[in-house]
Amino acid sequence: MxxxxxxxxxxxxxxxxxxxxxxxxxxxxxxxxxxxxxxxxxxxxxxxxxxxxxxxxxxxxxxxxxxxxxxxxxxxxxxxxxxxxxxxxxxxxxxxxxxxxxxxxxxxxxxxxxxxxxxxxxNKIGETADIREAGGIVMDKTAHTVAIDGQNIDLSVKEFELLDYFMNNRGIALSRERILDSVWSYDYFGDARTIDTHVKKLRSKMGTKGDYIKTVWGVGYKFEI
The missing domain is CATH 3.40.50.2300 (Response regulator)
Structure with missing residues (x-):
């Protein structure tokens, strides 16, 4: 290789x-x-x-x-x-x-x-297909693609991981600190507002499906259909 x-x-x-x-x-x-x-x-x-x-x-x-x-x-x-x-x-x-x-x-x-x-x-080449679906969203982790109602959307690596984490924890209120720890996968010393920036961009790219990512005041976010 x-x-x-x-x-x-x-x-x-x-x-x-x-x-x-x-x-x-x-x-x-x-x-x-x-x-x-x-x-x-x-x-x-x-x-x-x-x-x-x-x-x-x-x-x-x-x-x-x-x-x-x-x-x-x-x-x-x-x-x-x-x-x-x-x-x-x-x-x-x-x-x-x-x-x-x-x-x-x-x-x-x-x-x-x-x-x-x-x-x-x-880079997930050669891995077994890993597809997740929810509310019209189809995530192919092997191909690293996301389609909403049949239309592919263009996500950055971190936006893709963030959506994956939300879909994996459907219905669970997630604090910003928990999201940082789980998605960024290292000790993060910056401002938790980083999450808000990524969520804002992700919601925008998801169109009306962006409403699935709900703000939980005083806590963080929850993916709910």
Missing amino acids: DKIKILVVDDESRMRKLVHDFLAREGYEVVEAADGEEALDIFYSDKEISLIVLDVMMPKINGWEVCREIRKISKLPIIMLTAKGDESDELNGFEIGADEYISKPFSPKILVARVTALLRRA
């Missing part, structure tokens, strides 16, 4: 090498870009890229703009890196379509773990 290819984008050569070395040790093939412009050139020319580790503050084109551009045509998993600790930056990252957000300095081992988790969820 060919190696999974990951694009690492950072204007600091030492940071690129650090991430490159840790990912390579896990058997990933790594390509590098030193700025946003080079990153987009590689993204458009290399169709084998499976995931992008993307720094925010870069010359020419910053990480936010790179993420926005990629999201116009691709659901490729994106992990954003930043030296900023402002929660508004993190919320902005999720709003434009980032799947994960890591603040510098960070543990390379944690980064590798998140890369592996995202790839595992986004």
Whole structure:
């Protein structure tokens, strides 16, 4: 089997090498870009890229703009890196379509773990078909697709996982903290409003079926038909 290819984008050569070395040790093939412009050139020319580790503050084109551009045509998993600790930056990252957000300095081992988790969820090739249905929603976890009343909808990796979690826990009131712990699958130190951002986007993409995701005041959310 060919190696999974990951694009690492950072204007600091030492940071690129650090991430490159840790990912390579896990058997990933790594390509590098030193700025946003080079990153987009590689993204458009290399169709084998499976995931992008993307720094925010870069010359020419910053990480936010790179993420926005990629999201116009691709659901490729994106992990954003930043030296900023402002929660508004993190919320902005999720709003434009980032799947994960890591603040510098960070543990390379944690980064590798998140890369592996995202790839595992986004690439289900070869697995037994796993289909879930509820209220006109058909989720094919093997193909990583969701159809509503026969029409496919385009979800990011995290939106897909969030809907999967809601459908798995139908009729149960779920706190934001519980959702973060279960869907993000790691110790999360950011603002629980991240959940609200994802739920808002998910509801919008689901159209009238978005009403299935009900707000439980003082608690969180509940999926109910």
